[in-house]
Amino acid sequence: MDDKKHILLLSTSTVFGSGYLAYAEREITDFLGSSRRVLFVPFALHDRDGYAARVRRRFAECGYEIDSLHDATDARAAVANADAIFVGGGNTFRLLKTLYDLQLLEVVRENVVRGMRYIGSSAGSNIAGRTIQTTNDMPIVQPPSFNALGLVAFQINPHFVDADPGSKDMGETREERIAQFHEESETPVIGLREGAMVRVEAGVATLVGSAGARLFRKDRSAVELRAGSVLEGFVNSERI
C-alpha cells in the first residue's frame, strides 16, 4: 500500500540568489506528472491570502492551477479530493496547530497513502516526518501534540547548516541541537541543506537537488548524503 506514496520534501522554497521555487521547478514538474491542479496549504504564514496569491502566480507560470485550502468551504473534502497538495513553509508550530484545529491530519495522511502527491517546503517538510521535534522554528503557538503526519520514518531538519568554525555565537550549532534530540529519541534525522530535497517513490526515498544532506542517527556518526543517495528502509518502517 505504501508503494503509492509520492512525496517531495524541500528544505526551502528559495535558494540564495534565485526566485521563489526556481531551483526546484524541474523536480516539481517532473514529480507532479499529469496533475494540473494543486491544493495549496498556506497555514504556516499569517497572511494566507497573500501567500496563496504568490503561490498561485508562481505555479501558473508552470501551467498549474492552485486551490488554496483556506478558501475551501469544506477543508476535509478539499483534501480528500485533491490529486496533489503543496504545504508551504513558514512557522511549523502554527502550521501543525492549524491542521489539528481543523482535524486535517488524518485525511492528509490517508490520501497520501492512497496516492495524492505531497510536496512540502520547510515547515511543510517538517510535518511530513514523525514529529516536528527537529524544526528550527520558534514555538509561537502550541499545537496539542508535536506528532505530525508520519508519512516517512524520519525527521527533517530543513535549512540545515554546517557549523561555522569562525562563528563567535555561543548558542548550540545545528548538529548539537540534533544531538540533543537524539538524547530523547531514536528517529533518524535528515539535515537537508538549502537546495536539497528528498523524493519518495515506490517505497524508496532518494536525495535529490544540489546541496546534499547529513543523516544523523542516535549513537552513530553523521553520514554525508549526495544527490542520488538512497535512504534504505526509511519510508515504511514501523512508527515508533
Next chain:
Amino acid sequence: MDDKKHILLLSTSTVFGSGYLAYAEREITDFLGSSRRVLFVPFALHDRDGYAARVRRRFAECGYEIDSLHDATDARAAVANADAIFVGGGNTFRLLKTLYDLQLLEVVRENVVRGMRYIGSSAGSNIAGRTIQTTNDMPIVQPPSFNALGLVAFQINPHFVDADPGSKDMGETREERIAQFHEESETPVIGLREGAMVRVEAGVATLVGSAGARLFRKDRSAVELRAGSVLEGFVNSERI
C-alpha cells in the same frame, strides 16, 4: 510584594573567547550579596551529574557552595528553603517539561516573590518569562504547556543575533521569528545579545552587561537598549 524580587537573566553562560560565566562573574557576585549557598537546576542538559560538577567547581572559585536540585531527596523542599537559585542553560523544552513533571514551577515562583534570588542563563532566562515561545531551541520533548514562570512581564530571546546582511541562509532571521511571535501575542520580547543581562531589583528591570539588547513589541519599531536602560513597567504588569 513584587519589590522583593531579585532576578538576573543572562543571555548566555559564556561569551566568545572567555571562560564559563567569566564575563558575568562580577555581576553575579554583586547580585548574590551575602548568599553563600546556591541551588543549581541542571535539568536543561541530559548529563545532570556532569553539569552540576562543572557549575560546582566554577562557583567554588568565587566562594559559593552549590547544591544541585537533581540530588535533592525532596526537590520542592529544596527550592522552598533556598536563598538563591541558578537555572542553567541547555534545552528550554527539556527544562520546562522537567519542572512540570516535578511540579516545581509554583514553588519556584512563590519563593522568588518571597525574595529568593533567581539567576537564569539562556534556557534558565527563557523560563523566567511568561512563556517559552521565544526560545531558539529545538522542541525535543513536549512540556504540557509553553507557559513558564512569569517572573517578569516580558519574554527573553537569548543569544540574540542581528541579521547578517551577507548571509545566504534563507531561513528567517531572528527578528523575523520574533515578528512571527508578535502575530500571535502582545508580550514584549527582549532580544538579549550574548554578554547582555537583565537585572530586576526593587520592581525595576535594568539592562546590564556589555552587548546591549533589542526590545521588540507588537506593531512598534524595535528599540535598541544599552547598559543602564530601564525597562519601565515590565516587571509587575499583569499577566496577560
